[in-house]
Amino acid sequence: MKKLFFLSLITLTFVYAKSSVEFKYAPHNMEREYPTNQNRILSYNNILENVRTSIVNISIKKEISGTQLNANPFFNDPFFKEFFKGYGDIPQERIQQALGSGVIVSQDGYIITNNHVVDGANKIIVNLAGDKKEYEAKLIGKDEKSDLAIIKIEAKNLNAITFYDSDKVKVGDVVFALGNPFGIGETITHGIVSATGRSGVGIVEYEDFIQTDASINPGNSGGALINSAGHLIGINSAIISKSGGNVGIGFAIPSNMVTTVATSLIDNGKYTRAYLGVNISDISDDMSKFYNGNYGALITSVEDNSPAAKAELKRGDLIIEVNGKKIGSASELKNSIGSYAPAKTVTIKFLRDKKVNTKSVTLSILDSKTVNGELEYKGLKLTQINSTHKQQLNITINGVLVINVDEKSEAYSAGIRKNDIIIQVEESEIATLDDFKKATGSKEKKRVFIYRKGYILAIVL
Template sequence: MKISARHIFMAAALACALAAPLAFARAEVSAEPAQAVSPRPPGRVESFTPPAPDRAVPTSRGELIYSFAPVVKKAQPAVVNVFASRVERMPANPLFDDPIFRRFFGEGGGMPGRNMAQSLGSGVIVDQSGLVVTNNHVIEGMTDVKVALADKREFAAKILLRDPRTDLAVLKLVDGANFPTMELGDSDALEVGDLTLAIGNPFGVGQTVTQGIISALSRTHVGISDYGFFIQTDAAINPGNSGGPLVDMNGRVVGINSAIFSKSGGSVGIGFAIPVNMVKSVIAAAKGGGKQVRRAWMGATLQTLSQEIADGLGLDRPTGALLADVDPKGPSAEAGLKRGDVIISVDGQTADDPEAVGYRLATKPIGGQATLGVLRGGKKIVAQIRLSPAPETPPRDAIRIKGASPFAGATVMNISPAVIEEMSVQGTNSGVVVSEVDDGSYAQQLNLQRGDIILAVNDQKIGTTRDLESVTAGRAYYWKITLARGGQVFTTVIGG
């Protein structure tokens, strides 16, 4: 068969094309310096195939990465699936209590039914003893929690600590030891454009890895938690990823994936993660045996700067947090801060808004001090603020209301600076605050919610939990109730 030059050229081109992907796949190994090679003795033929070098996590941002496998192998064993459930009592149908119904179907027909509520999420093991970090919304209200590891082992878990303010929770695996862990990184060292991986259990399909970059830092007003300071990433995050880690190229946790912005329910490339530096304080509280996280209290009200306010203060741009009010007995007043001051930094880190100031202080340990950069009268000054928790004065004196009043089934507490901080109570220091509402209770039928402030009942002002307990002890023909919710006050009247 006669082979033309054209056929030879096409065959060579095809061979090069097939070899190209192989060369690309090997490009993850950084080039080594050229070495001098001794000339081969004449008349001797040698054959040598060098061993394939181990693939390693890149040591610098400048190295090209064509495979994330080394990072995944390092991080994946510590990522877990979280399964939570609870049994719900279904309300009975009033028809079942009808005498005619009971005549034909007997007693017990009106007993409430039961339903199983379930939640699915992800988590990451951060301690060899079996401490797992996940989102609070994954396990909130659940009574039975199980955790499945990447190696298919399953363990029961107990809830050590819930922190609704950050939407974080810490679990403890009941049995076992020497669990694989993932190192905690430094979220303050992140930069927009850094590569990241999201690992979790989206839609319950099993452990899945997605890749993206840091799209933005210090995202605020996301509506996830009280501390609006989030990492934004375009790594695909879907339902079931909640609580899983956002991982850097060194295989370290830099965030806990928590939410997505989506109209469809699926990923559109806008996901949000809680910075790991906030997570560290929650882990420390859980290890210390605490049931809540104690954070620094400023004793001041911060306000976002508008351009008009900035102009009035002689500032060239609306950045920083304006002190709108200062508690005369709080740490801010003690540090010499005044109304009208503008905080622009915390320990040398820029603080562009109240959320940034709150986040920076919340990551600092109680008992020390923080250095605040402040603008006052067009001049920069420095203030040292004491990092202490909000005072528990007056005592909470939590009471669960009983009886047949509309408040029955609600647990209420006295309002103190600590309660205001913990529950983000707005608008008033008077009244008592609702901390919990029992399912199926009269209080739930009244639509009482956690964080509601009960100001007055039947025109009697409520100052303490004992006041409310006394007012609701008897019967009434009607109930006139004045509540505060979200900073707004309203009054309603219902029959007794």
């Protein structure tokens, strides 16, 4: 017997309560526009074919020397130390190789890349697109604080890239990343601008990155980020990744910063930043209410005899503009001032007591400056010894502690090393950073007395 199933029709009535929110809808009659059809191929080949010859592959060789006793953990064993006693340390030399990218910026061979690509290199080799010849490059100059460097090869009639004003880059712009990822050779990836003005990432001291989701991988460093017109908007520098591969968060140094630093490196071999002489911070929403709802860089202290002090800026002033460019954060002020050369006079607009004030400030540079309790001087980074330092180093003396030394600096060449303690300069005993600044005020070389592991040494710096 067949079983019959009856489907009854039930009419339901839905009653919608009137919402207090009116939702915004797109027009129902919107039409789609198709960028191409079966008879046409959408392509950027005409743009990329020209730009690709402006990108170079860079390989470096770096000689690293040390001792096997230090490098090999077996030689730290007392038995092995005793076995090799009298023979001295066994020398160890090895060649470290690394790969990166660069961008041609002049027809006669100037190339810009990242400082971390060429830092410490004994030999820099450049390969041009479509050219089997290898070119040995000379390091012209580098700037660690922006992670930029200039190298040069002996060549003519190269295809120099065209720069674009990075201040005009917009989120959503179509971009391409060109470089040499993983050393596989010339590669182009595609994406958009995800954000602009990224700072506080912690990669370098001066950060104003363009963020993109175009694939950037190891080896892309120093390569180009270009817009859909084929113009350079940034130099690819870093990625955020747990695995080391691309996850869609890449950072490029904006072209305006690149041209400023590169010009100085080519002309002078170094980049010297201007100095205002203030400590600054961002402000919260609550703090913003005290400044008519404005945001900017809040001055927390002003150094004596600095350009800021001479212009009568003071703690509590909120800087909101420099030379007509709006300042929305402490990092924006830092990048803005750092983009000017010393002796440049700039117009600073700031808020004080809810009133807008304007001052002309002539920037300068100091051989030494104190930031957050640390002093930079001729490649040294110094701090005042405190009780924690004394306990860690098992010392009782006063002085200023060397917490870092730039290996390319004059101080390193003179013999100063990390954890040295400067106790005297000429006839002046040193107990504080202020003591050191006063004693080293002139540009003349001086005798510097340092304490190192129970010994006192004298050097000329």
